[in-house]
Amino acid sequence: GAGVSQSPSNKVTEKGKDVELRCDPISGHTALYWYRQRLGQGLEFLIYFQGNSAPDKSGLPSDRFSAERTGESVSTLTIQRTQQEDSAVYLCASSQGGKNTEAFFGQGTRLTVV
Amino acid sequence: AQRVTQPEKLLSVFKGAPVELKCNYSYSGSPELFWYVQYSRQRLQLLLRHISRESIKGFTADLNKGETSFHLKKPFAQEEDSAMYYCALSGGTDKLIFGTGTRLQVFP
Numbered sequence: 278g279a280g281v282s283q284s285p286s287n288k289v290t291e292k293g294k295d296v297e298l299r300c301d302p303i304s305g306h307t308a309l310y311w312y313r314q315r316l317g318q319g320l321e322f323l324i325y326f327q328g329n330s331a332p333d334k335s336g337l338p339s340d341r342f343s344a345e346r347t348g349e350s351v352s353t354l355t356i357q358r359t360q361q362e363d364s365a366v367y368l369c370a371s372s373q374g375g376k377n378t379e380a381f382f383g384q385g386t387r388l389t390v391v
Numbered sequence: 392a393q394r395v396t397q398p399e400k401l402l403s404v405f406k407g408a409p410v411e412l413k414c415n416y417s418y419s420g421s422p423e424l425f426w427y428v429q430y431s432r433q434r435l436q437l438l439l440r441h442i443s444r445e446s447i448k449g450f451t452a453d454l455n456k457g458e459t460s461f462h463l464k465k466p467f468a469q470e471e472d473s474a475m476y477y478c479a480l481s482g483g484t485d486k487l488i489f490g491t492g493t494r495l496q497v498f499p
Contacts, residue, residue: 280434308485319397319491320435320477333486368435376423376481377442382435 279303283369283383290359290390298354298386302371309352310370310380311344320368326352327374359390393418393482397490404468405498412463412493414452414478424454424461425479427489435477438463448472468497 282301290296302309311323322336326346337343341359346352356363366387370380394417404410416422426438439447441454441461452463461478478490 310487312489320489322486322488325486327485332484370435370487372485372487374485376483376485377440379437379440380427380479380487384434 281369281371281381281383283367283386285386286384287387288389290388292361292390293358295355295357296359296388298356298367298369298388300352300354300369300371300383302350302352302369303381304350305373306371306381307349307374308372308378308380309346310372311352311354312368312370313338314366314368314385316365323354323367356388359388361390364388364390393422393480393486393488395478395480395488395490397476397478397493399493400491401494401496403496403498406470407467410463410465410468410472410495410497412476412478412495414461414463414490416459416461416478416480418459418480418482420483423481424452425481425487426450426452426461426463427477427479429475429477431474438476468495470497470499473497 284299309326312320329346341357344354366385368385369383372378372380396415424441428438429435450465477492481487
């Protein structure tokens with residue numbers, strides 16, 4: 278079976294443009310997570326979904342960042358008016374839900390804002 | 392608030408030496424703790440979770456609630472253990488947060 282898939286793998290965009298990052302979780306996984314990994318740094322929590330709802334959006338860095346999930350499946354992370362500090366690898370993960378379940382990660386989207 | 396602290400960014404040892412990667416957490420309830428690993432050019436993946444009390448690839452980790460720690464240990468490091476290691480915590484919900492990671496380098 279397919280794992281977590283993210284697209285695009287790489288994205289180069291001009292400062293000020295909007296970008297949309299996509300995550301296809303493992304089928305049946307109710308929990309979905311987005312993280313940001315800046316060069317040389319750890320995983321910064323952005324947002325997570327239980328089903329289509331996002332109980333905790335506290336990690337979103339600014340109102341330029343938004344995310345949605347539909348059909349308890351695909352999720353998109355949108356960054357509006359991108360800035361150079363948005364350059365990072367954006368990781369998506371999914372799990373069956375529950376405190377003890379394993380999170381499965383995608384390969385990430387490397388975003389470069391020039 | 393949930394917080395995970397990994398004080399060491401880089402840990403370098405020689406093959407056969409013992410390894411301990413430190414992890415401390417902050418959480419008011421009963422946490423679930425995990426170690427994830429990212430080998431070069433591979434996806435981040437689960438190494439072990441405290442509830443399983445398992446040993447994976449020779450690694451073990453014991454939850455110490457008194458010291459709020461979940462250190463990862465291996466008695467004899469191997470070169471293939473070189474990777475980035477992340478400690479993670481899940482609290483009362485599905486929210487899963489990670490520490491900043493420790494890069495382990497094992498020299499021959």
